[in-house]
Amino acid sequence: MENTSNAPDHYISKLSEIPDGRVVAVVTVDVRNAGATRLMEMGFGPGVAVKVIKSAPFGDPIEVRLRGYNLALRRSEADAVTVEAAR
Amino acid sequence: MSDGGAAGTKRLTVALAGNPNAGKTTLFNALSGLRQKVANYPGVTVERKTGNWTAGGASVELVDLPGLYSLDASSIDEQIARDVLRGERPEVPQPDVVVAVVDATNLERNLYLVTQLIETRRPIVIALTMIDEFERLQHEVSVEKLKNMLGCTVVQVNARDGRGLVDLGEAVAKAAGSTPVIPQTLLDEGETGSNDIFRRYRYISGVVQEAVKHNDEKAHWVSDRIDRILTHKFFGLVILIAILLLVFQAIFSWATLPMDLLDGGFASLGDAVRAAMPEGILADLVVDGVIAGVGGVLIFLPQILLLFLFISILEDSGYMARAAFLLDKLMSRVGLHGKAFLPLISSFACAIPGIMATRTIEDRRDRFATIMIAPFMSCSARLPVYTLMIAAFFSGQYIFGFLSLGAVIMLAMYALGIFAAIVVAFFLKRTLLKAPPPPFIMEMPPYRMPNLRTVFQNMFERSWIFVKRAGTVILAISIILWALMYFPRQDESVMVTAPTNASSAEDTPIDASGEKLRNSYAGMLGHAIEPVIQPLGFDWKIGVALIASFAAREVLVSTLSIIYNVGSEETEESPTLIAALRDAKTEQGALVWSPLTAVTLMVFFVLAMQCMSTVAVVRRETNSWSWTLFMVGYMTALAYLAAFLTFQGGRALGFD
Numbered sequence: 001m002e003n004t005s006n007a008p009d010h011y012i013s014k015l016s017e018i019p020d021g022r023v024v025a026v027v028t029v030d031v032r033n034a035g036a037t038r039l040m041e042m043g044f045g046p047g048v049a050v051k052v053i054k055s056a057p058f059g060d061p062i063e064v065r066l067r068g069y070n071l072a073l074r075r076s077e078a079d080a081v082t083v084e085a086a087r
Numbered sequence: 088m089s090d091g092g093a094a095g096t097k098r099l100t101v102a103l104a105g106n107p108n109a110g111k112t113t114l115f116n117a118l119s120g121l122r123q124k125v126a127n128y129p130g131v132t133v134e135r136k137t138g139n140w141t142a143g144g145a146s147v148e149l150v151d152l153p154g155l156y157s158l159d160a161s162s163i164d165e166q167i168a169r170d171v172l173r174g175e176r177p178e179v180p181q182p183d184v185v186v187a188v189v190d191a192t193n194l195e196r197n198l199y200l201v202t203q204l205i206e207t208r209r210p211i212v213i214a215l216t217m218i219d220e221f222e223r224l225q226h227e228v229s230v231e232k233l234k235n236m237l238g239c240t241v242v243q244v245n246a247r248d249g250r251g252l253v254d255l256g257e258a259v260a261k262a263a264g265s266t267p268v269i270p271q272t273l274l275d276e277g278e279t280g281s282n283d284i285f286r287r288y289r290y291i292s293g294v295v296q297e298a299v300k301h302n303d304e305k306a307h308w309v310s311d312r313i314d315r316i317l318t319h320k321f322f323g324l325v326i327l328i329a330i331l332l333l334v335f336q337a338i339f340s341w342a343t344l345p346m347d348l349l350d351g352g353f354a355s356l357g358d359a360v361r362a363a364m365p366e367g368i369l370a371d372l373v374v375d376g377v378i379a380g381v382g383g384v385l386i387f388l389p390q391i392l393l394l395f396l397f398i399s400i401l402e403d404s405g406y407m408a409r410a411a412f413l414l415d416k417l418m419s420r421v422g423l424h425g426k427a428f429l430p431l432i433s434s435f436a437c438a439i440p441g442i443m444a445t446r447t448i449e450d451r452r453d454r455f456a457t458i459m460i461a462p463f464m465s466c467s468a469r470l471p472v473y474t475l476m477i478a479a480f481f482s483g484q485y486i487f488g489f490l491s492l493g494a495v496i497m498l499a500m501y502a503l504g505i506f507a508a509i510v511v512a513f514f515l516k517r518t519l520l521k522a523p524p525p526p527f528i529m530e531m532p533p534y535r536m537p538n539l540r541t542v543f544q545n546m547f548e549r550s551w552i553f554v555k556r557a558g559t560v561i562l563a564i565s566i567i568l569w570a571l572m573y574f575p576r577q578d579e580s581v582m583v584t585a586p587t588n589a590s591s592a593e594d595t596p597i598d599a600s601g602e603k604l605r606n607s608y609a610g611m612l613g614h615a616i617e618p619v620i621q622p623l624g625f626d627w628k629i630g631v632a633l634i635a636s637f638a639a640r641e642v643l644v645s646t647l648s649i650i651y652n653v654g655s656e657e658t659e660e661s662p663t664l665i666a667a668l669r670d671a672k673t674e675q676g677a678l679v680w681s682p683l684t685a686v687t688l689m690v691f692f693v694l695a696m697q698c699m700s701t702v703a704v705v706r707r708e709t710n711s712w713s714w715t716l717f718m719v720g721y722m723t724a725l726a727y728l729a730a731f732l733t734f735q736g737g738r739a740l741g742f743d
Contacts, residue, residue, distance in 0.1 A: 061527055
């Protein structure tokens with residue numbers, strides 16, 4: 001697990017706000033989100049590296065890669081994932 | 088129980104469990120050969136597949152569980168799988184051994200289910216699939232380390248060339264009856280604020296780090312390249328539309344030849360039977376009731392086979408997930424899931440396969456909303472009706488001198504259906520099926536060459552359900568309809584009331600079959616509903632055809648042919664039927680049909696639930712008579728209302 005403390009060259013954001021092509025590390029998954037359990041079962045968890053690949057033609061859903069496979073999720077689900085990204 | 092190698096040993100029950108896309112179906116096919124049984128778990132539409140397998144000399148009943156990501160039951164499939172594993176489904180004995188099918192190229196996520204399986208303390212054997220792809224990607228795995236760390240046997244298998252299948256059998260036979268130990272590292276709680284899911288993944292990360300060497304460079308190279316085009320913001324949509332056009336083209340034109348052959352086949356079969364049987368009620372029943380009725384459904388089989396062939400290929404290759412990805416935003420605007428897109432598109436061919444295809448939608452409310460609107464898509468059975476109406480009343484007319492009016496009307500009918508579907512979905516998702524939008528979290532599996540066997544098996548299994556279900560229902564309805572139009576027999580002593588001479592004053596000669604119909608129960612029903620359909624501009628004869636077409640829409644054409652005494656061998660392009668429609672007069676001598684009547688009838692056909700086979704399938708898929716009746720009710724009410732507005736509105740505007 002990598003250190004999730006908010007180092008100065010890193011910032012905390014929602015996964016839904018990360019631009020395409022970036023690789024970020026998951027900090028937490030908000031369990032209040034309806035999709036939270038499924039997201040965690042699909043492998044989202046503290047320290048997991050997630051790459052945002054692209055968004056669909058109308059801006060939603062988005063495609064990400066984690067744990068060596070690709071997953072599509074809506075931005076409303078991606079909102080539940082807090083991530084740490086390098087500036 | 089007596090078959091199998093080792094005499095006296097108990098027949099084992101072995102369940103195959105694994106993530107979707109892990110190669111479970113291919114492995115199941117390889118193990119059980121062609122000796123498979125497909126049924127449904129009672130009360131739900133989850134398929135129960137079982138087969139026979141001989142594992143290390145032991146006779147095994149192999150149960151293929153639905154694909155699942157987790158045992159924590161969020162979809163019906165997952166609930167069923169969990170219940171089977173716990174021995175809580177009466178149809179299946181609790182499995183003696185669980186074979187966990189694990190995709191080697193997607194090890195971490197696949198192992199999540201395995202950790203849950205290990206925690207059930209049932210004997211487990213891991214079948215590592217996709218090994219050839221794994222090696223091609225230059226990944227490396229130490230099976231020994233995996234074995235030791237997971238505490239259960241791991242066997243590499245290749246379902247295509249049979250590699251490892253014997254080893255798998257031996258491992259299963261050995262595992263039966265054993266009591267597995269849960270690895271201590273899996274039970275380690277870890278820091279506070281953690282939960283069971285994180286705990287399992289932490290353990291998995293440790294296992295994978297020890298046992299596997301990934302080559303991330305190569306892993307996604309091919310799929311990523313393909314996706315640069317196929318899920319491209321612009322070209323992705325263009326290609327999607329092109330694929331749909333190809334599917335439609337296939338369904339509407341390639342299927343024509345076999346459909347004509349089937350049609351001709353049933354006609355000659357009818358003639359042959361008619362010639363072979365003594366004239367009378369039995370011959371009439373067999374030819375006009377059974378052969379004509381069942382034939383009328385079976386001629387759609389080529390379209391259905393083709394549609395399912397395409398769906399299976401698109402599913403097995405991984406493209407279906409891309410289509411859902413591309414369109415989810417559009418679909419979610421009306422409250423539907425991206426996965427609803429394909430069932431709806433399929434429904435343009437026939438609502439039955441479309442409704443059956445909704446099984447891929449996990450959320451019940453999303454699925455029901457999709458089922459409820461699928462029949463609004465103009466299916467191929469409506470085409471003969473549109474074609475007849477347009478040929479009779481709009482042929483050779485052009486808008487602006489070049490746009491064929493017929494084509495515009497045809498397009499308008501398709502658009503009306505789509506519009507109705509959108510509006511109804513919008514309202515259903517805000518009322519009866521109201522719920523927060525379910526999560527859209529969908530794996531995008533790597534592209535793979537479709538497995539021919541899986542594709543064809545899929546195609547035939549689904550088509551068979553259509554033949555069996557729709558066939559039995561349509562058979563019953565055909566006989567009933569035939570009887571309604573056949574009885575009471577033309578008997579001087581039994582004079583039928585009112586209808587008899589109502590329109591016999593017409594100058595057209597009335598032949599026996601027309602007279603018979605007029606006096607039949609169907610004719611009486613036609614008269615009985617005349618007051619109701621009069622505001623739509625329909626007379627009792629159209630009423631009879633409407634009643635008949637509630638069994639199946641295309642029946643309208645043949646029924647109108649009988650009613651207008653032009654014989655039942657007419658097709659929608661038949662000049663005699665068209666002339667008869669144009670010339671038909673009421674008792675007062677006014678024309679029955681006008682272009683406005685034709686449009687009204689088409690509008691009714693776009694919206695009404697007139698297909699017994701669909702009703703039967705909806706009942707089966709929703710497992711609910713209330714939803715089925717609700718659908719028939721609201722669609723018919725909507726159809727009546729829209730037809731009423733069309734006709735009265737049209738008259739007010741001076742058409743007619």
